[in-house]
Amino acid sequence: MSDVLLEMKNISKEFPGVKALDNVSLTVKRGSVHALMGENGAGKSTLMKCLFGMYVKDTGQIFLEGEEVNFKNSKDALEHGVAMVHQELNQALKRNVMDNIWLGRYPTKFKIMTSESIMYKDTKAIFKDLGIDVDPKRIMSTMSVSNRQMVEIAKAVSYNSKIIVLDEPTSSLNEQEVEHLFRIINMLRDRGCGIIYISHKMEEILRISDDVTIMRDGQWIATKPANELTMDKIIKLMVGRELTNRFPPKTNVIGETVLEVDKLTGMYNHIKDISFDVKRGEIVGIAGLDGSGRTEVIETIFGIATRKSGTIKIDGKVIKNKSAQESIKNGFALLTEERRATGIFGILDIKENTTISNLNSYVKNHLYLSEKQMKLDTQWSIGAMRIKTPSQSTKIRSLSGGNQQKVILGRWLLTNPEVLLLDEPTRGIDVGAKYEIYQLIIDLASKGKSVIMVSSEMPELLGVCDRILVMSGGRLAGEVDAKTATQEEIMTLAAKYV
Structure with missing residues (x-):
């Protein structure tokens, strides 16, 4: 039996105006974890898709256990033993866990009736x-x-x-959950599975991987x-240059x-008696374990989670923030944790x-939107944010x-806004x-904006924030000074009321 489980040879894929893949090859061995690394836009996700x-690839060949394959769709791939856990989870949120796992292949009794008991047991x-x-x-x-990510891995x-692709599997996990995931990966590797592990977290890559491909x-x-790799070597291969500092000055x-x-x-969440202030030009981080209430704090401030009691003041004036619309009028902006579910409008273009979020400013004569001004503002955003895109459309x-x-x-x-609420911005x-996002955050604070930043990455909070x-x-x-605090100090506080 060959050690090679999957082989992708000279894969190319072109979209209008963009060559996403240019003769890329990848070989995954049986019973190994193969990391796939590269900057955003390097082509990792396109290769896996x-x-x-x-x-549909433009050129190249794919071999699974020595046989050439060309899967017509994801169902075809799954039935041939190739599974992918996407970074942006796409689940039936109104259905239960077992429905999501067995969707499209429900177990049946007598080949005619769906069996919930079998589904539950399995x-x-x-x-x-x-x-x-x-x-x-x-x-x-x-x-x-x-937990939803763990369900997807179980599915x-x-x-x-035979092949499981994990795309940024730890992006929403705390340290204990990462350890659990690694135990699952090691178990699957021992069973002979090939794991393709896409991640930007280099410490994890060096710890869990057998081989690393960089695009x-x-x-x-x-x-x-x-x-044979170090963090410095990986960064140089990824970006084509030395990156001496992880955080801007x-x-x-x-x-x-x-x-x-x-x-x-909160009315319907578990946050209670939260008091703090934020100064002009200050970057305040919020740390804590998953489920600690980090996200709930900024969602309640922004008005998309209902407030039971407490007051919010801007420049000494009490405000209500009962809805997102009211919050925007009061100078708040919220960048949410889940881009696909609550951030982007996937079917719309860059300009839209x-x-x-600012359509009222483009209304002319109470009749129509100024296309010219929308294009100008979008072009400003593309330049200011350094967005890589073929066009606004x-x-x-x-x-x-x-x-x-x-x-x-850029939209926000x-x-x-006067106050930016950022939930897992990177x-x-x-x-x-x-690094570019960190620089943007620091630049905004330098212009007098106040920033509250939720992150599960403690080095990020310590490197970017003023207080945590x-x-x-x-x-x-508790509260710590980012200049002098340690990760151990933060973790001790994070476990205080658990």
């Missing part, structure tokens, strides 16, 4: 095997992103897959054993208090996604995750694009 039957068996503690009858929308395993601008750059000057939050308590869903994030950030800047973004608030069990466990 060609494998998974979501895109789901429990898979979860037990993988050590996943989730109720198969729980509705997907009631679960955290991390991939349920197909008895840049749609081309293959190198494939090396993971034990801080240039913001902190001024007077702008935002005051006093005893904020950029201007959609490109559909946003065709952009890389990092460029989608830049479009959303056009509303001229989630699933490569090291080069992360730490959430635990829905309560504010």
Whole structure:
């Protein structure tokens, strides 16, 4: 039996105005973890979509266990033992867990009736095997992103897959959940599976991978054993240059208090008595474990989660922020954690996604929208955010995750906010694009904007923020100075009310 499980040879794929893949090759061995790395837009996801039957490759060949394959669609790929867990989860949120796992292949009794009892039993068996503690009858929308991601991984395993592609699998996981995922990966590797692991987290890559392939601008750059690589070597191969600092120098000057939050308590979430302030030009981070209430704090401030009690003041004036529309009028902007679900309008183009939160400013004579001004503002955003796109009319869903994030950030800047609420602003973004996002955040603070930034990456919070608030069990466990705090200090506070 050959050691080679999957071989992709000279794969090319072109879209209008963009050569996404240019003769890229990838070889995955049986019982190995093969990392796929590169900046956003390098072609990683496009290559995997060609494998998974979501895109039709222009040239090249794909061999699975020595036989040439050309999957017509994702169902065809799954039935041949190739599964993919996407970074942006695409699930039936109103259905329960087991429905999502067995959708399209429900087990039946007497070949005519769907059997919920068999479905439940089989789901429990898979979860037990993988050590996943989730109720198969729980509705997907009631679960955290991390648990939903574990369900998707279980679904991939349920197909008895030979190849499993994991696209940014730890982007929503805390440290304990990452360890759990790694145990699952090691178990699958021991069973002979080939794991293709796409991630921008280099510490994870060096720890979990056997081999690493690096792409840049749609081309293959190198494939090396993971034990021969370092973070510096990976960065140089990814970006084609040395990147001496992970974080830009801080240039913001902190001024007077702008935002005051006093005893904020959620109606339908578990945050309670949250009090803090934010000064002009200040970047305040919010840390905490998954489920600690980090996201709930900024959603309640923005008005998309209902406030039970507490006050919010801007420049000493009490405001209500009962809805997103009211919050925008009061000078707030919210960049959400899940780009696909709550950030982008996938079927719309760059111009429409950029201007959609500021449409009132383009109305002329109460009759029509100024196309000229919308194009000018979109062009400003593309330049200011350094967005890589063929044109303004490109559909946003065709952009890389990092460029989608830049479009959303540009959209909010056009509303001229005073306070930016950023939830995981660099989630699933490569090291080069992360640096650009950090620079944008620091530049905004330098212009007097106040920034509140939620992140699950502690080095990011320590490198970008001025102060860090730490959430635990829905309560504010403490506050640290980012210049002097350590990760251990933050973790101790994060576990305070767990």
